[in-house]
Amino acid sequence: MSRRCIRAAVATATFVAMAWLAPQPAVGPGGAGQFLAVVEAAGSGGGSGVGGEQKADLPRTADGHPDMQGYWDGGPGNASHSIEDGCCDPIHARMQSRGPDRLGLPFQLIVDPPDGRIPYRRWAAEKRVELLFDMETPTELAHIDPEDRCLLNGVPRSNYRGDIEIRQNAGHVVMLYEWAHAYRVVPMDGSPHIGADIALFNGDSRGRWEGDTLVVDVTNFNDVPWLDSHGSFYSEQLRVVERWSMPDADTLRYEATIEDPAVFTRPWTLAFTMGRIGGDGYEFYEEACWEGVTNRRRLAAGRIAVANGERFMHTHDDPQQ
Secondary structure, X not given: OOHHHHHHHXXXXXXXXXXXXXXXXXXXXXXXXXXXXXXXXXXXXXXXXXXXXXXXXXXXXXXXXXXXXXXXXXXXXXXXXXOOOOEOOHHHHHHXXXXXXXXXXXXXXXXXXOOOOOOEOHHHHHHHHXXXXXXXXXXXXXXXXXXXXOOOOOOOHHHHOXXXXXXXXXXXXXXXXXXXXXXXXXXXXXOOOOXXXXXXOOOEEEXXXXXXXEEEEEEOXXXXXXXOOOOOOOOOOOEEEEEEEEEEOOEEEEEEEEEOOOOEXXXXXXXXXXXXXXXXXXXXXXXXXXXXXXXXXXXXXXXXXXXXXXXXXXXXXXXXX
């Protein structure tokens, strides 16, 4: 079997898992402006209410905190494919009829470090390359992106995988996700994290208000999810500190600082904004998913490829050029 045929078989088997990707504008005046606004806000506080400052024009709950309830568009398109490079590889781009305006990222998602790359330790960067080979020609279940296996996406990936609904009261903030019926419950009562011996897909969240900014400390992760579909893995030492704020009534700013001393050389930060969506009677589109839904043919295609000596790496380079 030729290499091109094998790659086409693998691509066809993964097409269903990729079909959710929505059109997004390429980097341009609007995208760059949004990125710069996020960077400036992340660096300066941007009137988000840190340190007691409050914005008078925001909707508020009965206890005086910003009312973040409602539906939000869930972050930049293509980020779940790669938070560094966006989407897609040339084969899928052609299969999905993607033009240049639907490739890449609308703006740089990682704001620190400035180069927009995840600061992996040397061994971890080498492991991620190995995962890129495994995911392109999988021979066992663990080689397939956990999202494509319909597992929970963890934090922060859940926040740029699809639309979000937020509900809140004085004691809890609840985040409901369009993808796979996922949800998070964030206690706001100052209670401690669960025991260190408990590891969860979405971690354990504990929230507090700093002025008008909702700060969520997330620990107790397992090491199964990836940060994106490019094998961007982490360990159980992961800790994520999220900062949610509202520049205005229809915009939600999200910032996550990520640290994992076992895998990354330093803490790093991603940031983006979400727009309010929906209206009266609006509901999520149900993206139901269950374990094993897309795996059998992918594994078969990968095993055929490896048996024919055709193990290759997932890349965005075009083999036809």
